[in-house]
Amino acid sequence: MSDRLMRGPLLHCLAEPDKDAAAVDYRPDALLWLQHGKVYKMGDYESLVHELMPAQLSQVEDCSEYLMVPGFVDCHIHYPQTEMIAAYGTQLLDWLNTYTFPVEAHFKDPLKAAAVAEVFIDQLLTNGTTTALVFCSVHPASVDALFKEAQKHHMRLIAGKVMMDRNAPSEVLDTASTSYLQSKQLIERWHGVDRLQYAVTPRFAPTSTAEQLAAAGRLLAEHKGVYLHTHLAENIDEIKWVKTLFPEAKDYLDVYDQAGLLGKRSVFAHGIHLCDRECERLATSDSAIAHCPTSNLFIGSGLFPMARLQNHGIKIGMGTDVGGGTSFNMLQTLADSYKMQQLQGHNLSPEQSFYLATLGGATALDLDDKIGNFAIGKEADFLLLDPNATDLLKFRTGHCKDWRDLIFVLQTLGDDRVIVQTNIMGIAQ
Known part of the structure; x- marks a missing residue:
């Protein structure tokens, strides 16, 4: 060259x-x-x-x-949800059942996955996103399709197969054992190839049994350098649900902690409703939060307390969170973040916003030595x-x-x- x-x-x-x-x-x-x-x-x-x-x-x-x-760094986005962006009228748990799960069920078809992957990567590049941490669907074909498309552009991309073995339609469920085996095969096939890296991806605690979360922890322990990507404390009803499903856990984050899922390459999307103990543990474990303001506003999840998390020393990157988020564009995402912080009496400076979308995102993804x-x-x-x-x-x-x-x-x-x-x-x- x-x-x-x-x-x-x-x-x-x-x-x-x-x-x-x-x-x-x-x-x-x-x-x-x-x-x-x-x-x-x-x-x-x-x-x-x-x-x-x-x-x-x-x-x-x-x-x-x-x-x-x-280039902009998107720390949380769902490629199977591209075709359902701007879906009307529900909050998180209803939104998943009404829109997300039915759409993701189609990604078992490699041709469907490939067609959407092409649109998805094109939208990232059109909007200036050069690195992204991406949710695929539960189907291994969805991961293969996305990595193949990213590979055409020599793009730096991190992605993984969703792991979920309960509380969803059968079409989008796996089991603890199959999720482990399929994820392991995908890691061996894709992690470290060109500029591609793998993320172990349990959707969120309510859709994984303790057995499956433990399997995710084994994958992290056995494959050094892979990522952990999931959701955390996005919605009040979600948090209540987690408490009923995992009554022995100290709090939501502790569910993941007990499974060995925290660490330098662990990225938790949202983190709106965290207690002090969770904030302290995120900081001491060097885990990161992906802040997704457009999605939080659109689905009505709440206002991200950025200053509070910064005071705890937590790494923060930006996420568009398409399709809960309504734009692939990081500039529009930063605009929503500024407004969200204004509502809480916090002035988010333009230079801090710019950092979060570039070097801050790279730091959250443990890539600041490369991008x-x-x-x-x-x-x-x-x-x-x-x-x-x-x-x-x-x-x-x-x-x-x-x-x-x-x-x-x-x-x-x-x-x-x-x-x-x-x-x-x-x-x-």
Whole structure:
């Protein structure tokens, strides 16, 4: 792969803004120099231009009208729910029975799974998501289809077969033993292939017996480096249900903890209604929470207490949670998060939002050594954003005072039209 050279404004995070005042690196005239799909050099254009050969100077791409940023990281999303996005009228438990389970039952068919996987990956890339942690369905064919589609784009993707052996229609159930064996086979087939990684994926505690959760724990213990991906404390009725199903557990998180499911690569979606003990345990186990504001608002689950979880030191990434979430677009997801925090008296800064969607998401997924910013040697998954993508944006961004004002306007008014180019390993998609 030949060098790629790009010149223009560039923005990325070096650390978490809420913890480090110097965390954000903005360069109004940067040179991004890529080699073999990775960041070779990055700095101010004037400081690097002398290192270019005359022939290279003519190859520099003019990106002065755009903003170069790292690709977005989606820490929680369901690909089988793509066709039921924007389903009307229910809250979580009714929503699962009314919409989710009937749709997911069709993913036993490899052709169906492949067709939806193609649409799903296309939507991720169209919206600037370059890495995602994804729920498949209970059927191994759904995992194979998604990984094959992601592989075509050389995309970094983490996914897994849902494990659920009770409290759902038979068409979407497995057993503790079959879920273990099928997951093991999928891990052996896909984990570590190209940029693909596997996530052990019990849907949530109410649809798994203690035996199945223990099987999930065995998979994690036997296959170092795989992920754990599930739901936690999304809905008040869900929490009450968990208490009746697991009366011996201290709380919801303890159900997972007893099965050995917490750790550095464990990502729990939602975490809206957590007690202090659960927050402390998430922090000490280095587990992460995927914050899904669009879904939380749409399904009516509650308001995510971001400041509280930050005070406990919990890693947080952003999730669109399609199809409970109503958009694949991370900018729209950040807009909902800002509004959600405003309702709780917490100002979510534009730079912290940007961090959560990029380096923060990478950190939540234990991938911050590979993606999340333009540090030398990182994989070149990045975007070109157009501040003038719509007439309103062009008018509004013309009045922005600085980069901070600009990214807030993009987060608030932006959508997929802002994403001019999505690059995977330095190649435009």
